[in-house]
Every structure is written in C-alpha cells, then in structure tokens.
C-alpha cells in the first residue's frame with residue numbers, strides 16, 4: 171500500500187514540452203488573443219496620459235496659467251482615466267473568456283489522455299499522482315490562465331510603455347528608470363534556475379501525500395484487520411514531512427528573491443529625484459518634467475509588484491503544466507498502433523518471460539498457441555503465474571521478453587480500441603460507475619441503441635432492469651437502485667457482450683461471489699462466452715474438465731498441455747491436481763449440477 175516507487179512515477183514534460191503546450195494553448199484562439207492584446211495595449215497607453223497631464227498642470231500653474239487651461243487639462247485627465255478604466259475592464263473580460271476556453275481545451279485533452287492511459291501505467295503509478303494532476307495541477311494552470319496570465323500581460327505591456335514614456339520625457343530619466351534592472355535580472359535568474367526543480371519536487375511531494383492517503387482509504391479494511399494504523403500514520407507523517415521540506419525549499423527561494431526585488435524597484439525613484447533635482451537647479455528642466463518622470467516611475471511600481479506576485483504562481487503553473495503534459499508523453503508513446511489488422515483471432519505466445527521485479531521471472535519461456543473458438547483452461551498452484559499470463563494476453567502488461575500476437579499482430583501494437591475488440595479480461599473486480607445504468611453500459615459501446623443495451627442485459631439474465639424506476643436511465647447511486655454483487659457483475663458481463671470481443675480471458679470472474687450468486691453469475695457467463703475463444707484461469711477444476719485443452723503452469727513454466735483425458739492418462743501434475751480436487755469439491759459441484767466457468771454442466 172505504499173506509494174509507487176520513484177521510477178514508476180508518471181513522467182513530466184521537459185521545458186520545451188511546456189513551451190510547446192503553452193504556445194498551442196495560446197495560438198488555438200488567435201482572434202480572441204488578438205482582441206486581448208489590442209485592448210490591453212490601448213488600456214496601458216491610456217494610463218500614460220495622467221503623469222504627462224499632471225506634469226503639464228504643474229508647469230502651467232508655475233507659469234501662472236488661467237483656470238480655463240487648467241480646467242481643460244483636468245477634464246482630459248478625467249477622460250483618459252475613464253478610457254483606461256473601460257478599456258481595462260474590456261481587456262480583462264476578453265482575457266477571462268479566452269482563458270476559460272483555453273482551460274476547457276486543456277481539461278478535455280487531459281481527460282482524453284488519462285482515459286487512454288494503459289491500465290498497467292495507472293496501476294504502477296498509483297491513482298494519487300493522477301488525482302493530483304487532474305485536480306490541483308489543472309486548478310493551478312487555471313488560475314494562471316484566468317487571473318495571473320491576463321494581469322501579467324497587462325503588467326508587461328504597462329512596464330514597456332511606461333519605460334518608453336519616461337525616455338520620451340528625458341532620455342536621462344530613462345536610464346535612471348533602468349538602474350534597478352541589473353539586480354532584478356540577477357535575482358530573477360537566480361530564482362528561476364532553482365525554482366523549476368523546487369516546485370516540481372513540491373508537486374511530487376504533494377502527490378505522495380495524496381497517494382498515501384488514498385492507499386490508506388482504499389485499504390481501510392486491511393488496515394483495520396491487520397492493525398496497521400500505526401504504520402499507516404507513520405507513512406503519512408513521512409510523506410507530510412517530505413512535503414513540508416519541499417515547501418520550505420520553495421519558501422527559501424522566495425525569501426531571497428522578494429527583498430532584492432523590493433529594493434531594486436525603489437532605486438529608480440531615488441535616482442530620478444536626485445538627477446531631476448540637480449538638473450532643475452541647473453535650469454535644464456522644469457519642475458513639471460521631474461513630476462511627470464517621478465509619477466511614471468511610481469506607476470512602474472504597480473506592474474512590477476504584480477509581476478513579482480505572480481512569479482511564484484508562474485513557476486507553480488509551469489511545473490503543473492509539465493506534470494499535466496507528462497501524461498500525454500505516455501499516451502502518445504503507448505498509443506502508437508501499427509495500423510495492421512489481425513488476419514484472424516489465433517493467439518500465439520512465443521518464448522514469453524516476464525518479471526515484475528528485476529531478476530525475478532514469474533513467467534519463463536512460455537510458448538502457447540490458442541486457436542479461434544478454443545476453450546483453454548489455465549491451471550496451477552497459487553503464484554504459478556496464471557493471472558500474470560492472463561494480463562499479458564489481454565495486453566495490460568507487456569511481456570519483459572518474447573512476443574504475444576493476435577492474428578499475427580503484436581498485442582502491444584494493436585492500439586487500445588482494436589485490442590478491446592479482440593481480447594477482454596474479466597476479473598472479479600467489476601466497478602459500477604456513478605451515473606445511470608445507461609452510462610455504465612455505454613462505456614463499452616458508446617453508440618449502442620437502447621435495444622442493443624437491453625439485449626445485452628437480457629443475455630446476462632439481468633431482467634431486474636424492468637423493475638428499476640427509470641429503466642436504463644435509473645441512477646445507480648440512488649438507494650432504490652442499490653446494486654448487490656451479482657447485479658454489479660451482470661452489468662460487467664453485459665459490458666463484455668456489448669464490447670463483443672472475440673476472446674475472453676476469465677480470471678476469478680466468479681470466485682468471490684457466494685454460491686447462489688455464483689450460480690446465477692455463471693449462467694450469465696455462459697451466454698457471454700458463447701461463440702468466443704475462452705481462456706479461463708481455472709480455480710475449480712470442473713472448468714478444466716470441460717475445456718478443449720488444459721495448460722498447467724508451475725513456477726512460471728508450462729509443464730503440461732493437452733486435453734483433460736490425455737493429461738489424466740499421463741499421470742503427471744494435472745492428474746495429481748485432479749485427484750486432490752476430485753474429492754469433496756468435485757462431488758459438491760456434481761451434486762449441485764452447476765454449470766462451469768464455460769457455461770457447461772459438469
């Protein structure tokens with residue numbers, strides 16, 4: 171239940187990948203972006219008028235101008251302030267709309283990529299990391315797009331225009347305004363060099379906390395029964411301590427950056443007052459010019475402040491976007507189907523070995539051929555590798571070495587959609603999702619009509635759908651529709667009918683159900699399996715008895731392969747298994763006259 175090992179983390183996009191993703195987000199909606207840019211520049215330009223007009227007013231007062239001139243200047247001041255306000259509002263409105271659309275695209279792409287992730291990747295990485303990426307990382311990027319982005323853009327434009335305006339007032343003042351730039355540049359550079367890795371580490375540590383909490387909640391029953399509270403709390407404490415350390419590292423970066431920046435942007439005003447005072451005393455410039463330049467420099471404080479405030483947000487969102495884009499790296503790599511179509515449904519396993527842990531093979535040189543329509547039973551002691559072989563055949567994991575092909579095409583190169591049309595693994599885990607019965611069934615066949623959905627339910631004897639208050643549209647999370655294990659399994663099996671794969675791999679599909687439920691489930695299963703290739707991991711040997719062939723797995727190797735009768739005659743491991751099983755369990759099954767995992771009566 172501990173979190174995933176570091177090398178199993180979901181990947182993170184590099185700086186280039188993040189730049190590309192940002193550019194794609196921006197350029198997708200070019201017209202909206204152009205509107206935002208235009209309104210922002212106009213709003214910033216309107217803001218430049220006030221210091222100019224105030225300087226002019228000071229000069230006019232000094233020159234003894236009449237109230238008419240001063241009134242006109244004051245009216246212009248108000249008009250520009252109003253224009254700046256209105257243009258600024260429109261710019262923000264346009265920027266918000268643009269940002270919401272960009273965020274919606276980002277979310278949709280993330281959901282598409284997440285749903286296309288190979289099951290094994292999600293299992294290995296753990297759901298906590300994926301949850302953090304889909305919640306707090308997407309929210310962080312959302313805040314940047316919606317709030318920080320537009321504000322930063324406006325601040326950037328304002329800064330440039332104000333610097334230009336100061337230079338126009340007096341080039342010397344332009345130089346004074348830049349006096350803080352070197353220290354701002356140096357401090358920012360220092361910060362940015364360290365910030366990416368520090369914020370990424372912060373994100374990972376955050377994920378690890380979620381991962382640990384999710385694992386404890388998922389395994390609450392096990393924690394309770396084995397008395398693991400102390401260990402789980404210690405594990406949680408460790409993760410929180412790591413997260414605390416990571417946060418402290420980012421805090422340390424900010425405690426260096428911000429004071430340097432605060433000092434640096436106070437410097438220009440001091441320089442302008444100093445130089446302006448000297449030049450005024452020399453008679454080179456009027457007091458109005460000094461006032462204008464000082465007001466401009468003061469105006470510079472606001473956008474610089476905003477840039478400062480958002481620098482951390484930008485770093486956070488940079489790291490978050492890297493993590494969001496990282497999910498695409500797996501999907502893109504995994505989702506590279508060869509485009510080849512299998513010629514038939516023959517499954518060939520050639521020299522397959524597999525290990526979960528380096529150097530410990532749980533399957534060794536397995537070679538096996540399953541013809542279309544065949545019913546093959548996999549038997550063997552616990553831990554022999556049966557489920558592992560089932561997962562490899564279903565393409566959930568890729569074999570460490572060797573090849574598995576369906577109709578001549580490697581399972582790994584079939585592509586998720588084609589693979590699911592060919593092979594489906596049915597286990598005892600059958601998840602019912604929040605939503606309606608229709609939602610739950612349509613997962614397997616999004617285009618299926620009501621008639622097809624109902625036919626699939628009929629095929630697995632799920633006639634209880636007629637008793638539901640809203641039929642297919644009944645929400646399964648309401649108390650009236652509460653589903654027991656048998657009904658949940660029927661839904662899972664109806665999904666298999668809808669997906670209509672040629673090959674079904676059964677792994678403990680009915681093992682956890684109580685006997686009466688299991689009987690019903692096995693009847694449903696019989697309907698699902700009709701006409702398909704079936705590879706059944708057989709826990710009850712009556713399944714093996716009725717299979718066309720039986721493969722015996724021991725210690726990761728196939729030690730016997732043949733029909734039930736041939737293997738009994740051979741007197742090897744299968745005969746021994748059969749003899750040990752054929753005692754009370756076989757008699758019970760025979761007395762109950764119950765159908766086996768293949769839907770036949772034993």
Ligand SMILES: Nc1ncnc2c1ncn2[C@@H]1O[C@H](COP(=O)(O)OP(=O)(O)OP(=O)(O)O)[C@@H](O)[C@H]1O
Pocket residue numbers: 526527532550551552553554555556557558559
């Ligand atoms: N995800 C995993 N990571 C590491 N080891 C694993 C993993 N899954 C299975 N194993 C190991 O691989 C070996 C084969 O397991 P597998 O579940 O395939 O056997 P099995 O024959 O299906 O056993 P059972 O009948 O008990 O389900 C076992 O030693 C098991 O502990």
